[in-house]
Amino acid sequence: MSATSPPDxxxxxxxxxxxxLISLRREGELAWITIERPQVMNCLSFPALRRFRTLLAELRGDLSLRCILITGSGTRAFCTGADLKERRTMAPERVGEFVHHIRSLMDDVQALPQPTIGVVNGFALGGGTELLLACDLRVAAPHATLGLTETSLAIIPGAGGTQRLPRLIGKSRAKDLILTARRVDAVEALDIGLVNRIATSTDGPDDTSDGNQVRRTLDECARNLAATIAQNGPIAVRAAKEAIDSGGEVSLAQGLDHESRCYASTLxxxxxxxxxxxxxxxRLPRFKGS
Incomplete structure (x- = not known):
């Protein structure tokens, strides 16, 4: 961790x-960020947002990290969005400040130069799904449940959900999920492209009643995916991520031009x-990130 003053x-x-509230654990070239509020389904309070964004600001410049994994503590929930009990106590102007920072959190995650993997260990609802959408890849436990449920609370997704979800799964499917506020299980999430992997054991059928074993299998699957990414050239991986993200927002011609510049950065x-x-x-290459 940096010894300098935290960013403003x-x-x-x-x-x-x-x-x-938010922990950081390093495993060599990988880092795990964990929301440590399992007693409240890992929902995000204002102090949790501050800790989360502070950690991300510190990690952004650490290019020795080749992949960052984001998850929730325990076996019940990845994240269920904003802390609604805290929200009920907020004055209107305070709510506006909170929404600004939760939206900025998602932007911070998406802007990380390192690849990110959302590790879904249960419920990911509202802002929890929006956090996953800001990640590059998503790995889900078999019992995971995802959804942008805000319209059932008479609001809309306010941390990027209405924009990132249709870009990931298409407008029609995104409208289906957002307008109905319905939840999807891991199988449907995989089918529509909302997650990339479902973590299953290689030893036989999964016993989802054993939460600890499911958690271990999930973490192993996510770790293996991260390690596969980390074995590739780190400069090239970051350049590829930048090219894909930037190209999706412009015309094909502009995207191809940006790809050319990103490619040149690897030569x-x-x-x-x-x-x-x-x-x-x-032999296997030994990449040093230089």
Whole structure:
């Protein structure tokens, strides 16, 4: 962790930064960010938002990390969005500040140069699904439940859901989920492209009644996916992510031009030289991110 002063993210001065709400664990070139509020389904309070955004600001410049995994503590919930009990106590102007920061959290996640994986260990509702949409990839436990349920509360998704969901699964499917506020299970989420993997055991049928075993299987699946990404050239992985993300917002011609610039950024790297040498010598490459 950085010894420098935490970044100024514009939070109200009376919102504390509480380290215990969001944890960071490093595993070599991987990092796990975990929402540590299982007793309230890992919903996001104002202090949790501050801790989360502070951690992301610190990790953004750490390019020794090749993948960041985001999950919730326990086996019941990934994240169920905003802390509605806290929200009920807020004055209208305070609600506006909170919405600004939860929207900014999703932007922070999407803007990370490192690839991100959302690890869905149960319910991911409202802002929880919006957090997943900001990640690059999503791995779900068999019992995961996802949904943008805000219209059932007489509001709409306000942290990017109305924009990121249709870009991921298409307008018609996004309208189906948002207008009905219905929830989808892991199988349907995989079928419509909302998640990339369902974590299943290689030892036989999953016993979803054993929450701890399901959790271990989920973490192993997500870790293996992250490790597969991490074994590739880190500069190239970041460039590919940037090209895909930027190209989706412009015309094809503009996207191809941006791809060309991202490709050029990989040509002068030592990693590219190492990849060619490893191919010629019939060995695995040893990428250093340079």
């Amino acid at each position: 993210l514009g939070f109200p001065t009376d919102v504390p930064d509480e380290p215990g 002068e790297t030592q990693d590219r030289v190492e990849a060619l040498a490893a191919f010629a010598e019939k």
